[in-house]
Amino acid sequence: MTQKQEQLSKNQQIVLNIIEKAKGPLKAYSILYNVQKRGIKAPLQVYRALEKLIEIGKIHKIESKNAFIACKNSDCEISKATAFSICNNCEHVKEIKNTKLSKYLSNFVDNSGMKYKKYNLEFFGLCKDCKLKQ
Amino acid sequence: MTQKQEQLSKNQQIVLNIIEKAKGPLKAYSILYNVQKRGIKAPLQVYRALEKLIEIGKIHKIESKNAFIACKNSDCEISKATAFSICNNCEHVKEIKNTKLSKYLSNFVDNSGMKYKKYNLEFFGLCKDCKLKQ
DNA sequence: ATAACAAACGTTATATTATAACAAATTAAG
DNA sequence: CTTAATTTGTTATAATATAACGTTTGTTAT
Known part of the structure; x- marks a missing residue:
């Protein structure tokens, strides 16, 4: 029961779920393959969700790996x-x-x-x- | 008269020169365009030189920008x-x-x-x- | 409730960044 | 010299990311 997730849109929610379930950082195209069954078909849909999730602090980008990880740190x-x-x-x-x-x-x-x-x-x-x- | 540059190969030397002359970080393909007159034709030639220059500490990669900058710091x-x-x-x-x-x-x-x-x-x-x- | 606006969506195409694979040439070391 | 290691050249392709466009959905203010 996480709070403040009702404001996320459908695609943002889907992408965040995948990232939060993952053991480590995920790459954009690996996210894409994982969410195709849920209706997301194009890279841009993933990247747009990622952008928003980063903006609101739900995920971070690991720059040296071009990968994305859920934020586990309420402080940042x-x-x-x-x-x-x-x-x-x-x-x-x-x-x-x-x-x-x-x-x-x-x-x-x-x-x-x-x-x-x-x-x-x-x-x-x-x-x-x-x-x-x- | 920088020291220890005699060990660099031709392409490494060319790429390093470009990066050292630049005011800011350069992107790989911008380096490529800049060195085509000097005989480097393919991305891979640039990336190989970059890899080596990073390895020996002559340049750094700015991860958030996918760009490369000369090391100005003998300490690192x-x-x-x-x-x-x-x-x-x-x-x-x-x-x-x-x-x-x-x-x-x-x-x-x-x-x-x-x-x-x-x-x-x-x-x-x-x-x-x-x-x-x- | 609805008009006006902002945010998110879907889609196609394309730009940008980076590496694989292979053969030839050069350099360094024994 | 000759063997090994490094660097080169080249073609092709993989992986990462954004542009541009029009549509749909969601919010807010009247």
Whole structure:
């Protein structure tokens, strides 16, 4: 019983469901194949839903993978502050929920005195499972 | 007189020159158009050079833009730790050189105790010029 | 309730970004 | 020199993403 999903349109709902059920990030065309039985036929329908879902913070794009993942973090309001860990071996992706980190980055001021409204951080390494197996 | 460039191959050299001369990040196909007079004819030739240049840390990929920029930061050895600021208005991109930030992120340990080998951070906001103009 | 507007939809076509596969040429090392 | 590794050239194609158009649905204000 998630709240505030009644405002999503039909296609947005379908695409979000697929992404939320997935274990990891999904690519746009893989989403497309998965939702064809539900009436979505064209890439653009998927991309439009993705765009909206990103806008309202329900999902994030993993830029280094061109893939999309459900937001598990109520803190990153409207995707202004996102951080992920990505396993180089099994490609497992996890959203990092760390208050210190997000505070540090949200308040970061560069050498020229600039502050930023938004950031996206991607960490790469081996996840615990893959570290053990090696 | 940059050092250590004698080891680059012809195509790698050509592509690097274009990227280093550019004011901002370049897209692969824009690089291609720019180097056709110098004998590079196919996308793959560009992508291969890009791959190598990234590998040896001469350039970075701006993931959110699918574009490539020369490394201006001798500190980010072999691109293990990259941070950029990106202007939402004029699309100006700048590599952030900030020792505190890079130390903070390189030493970051997440809630599960994981440390990471590599990260890429992209900040978004308005650059100084665009802030003034608004 | 309905006119006016905004948001979402469906569809076709196409643009943009990136890689596969294979053979030839070049370079580096033993 | 010759073997191995890297780089090159080339053609084809895969994968990712958007343009443009007209229609339908949903919202809001009267």
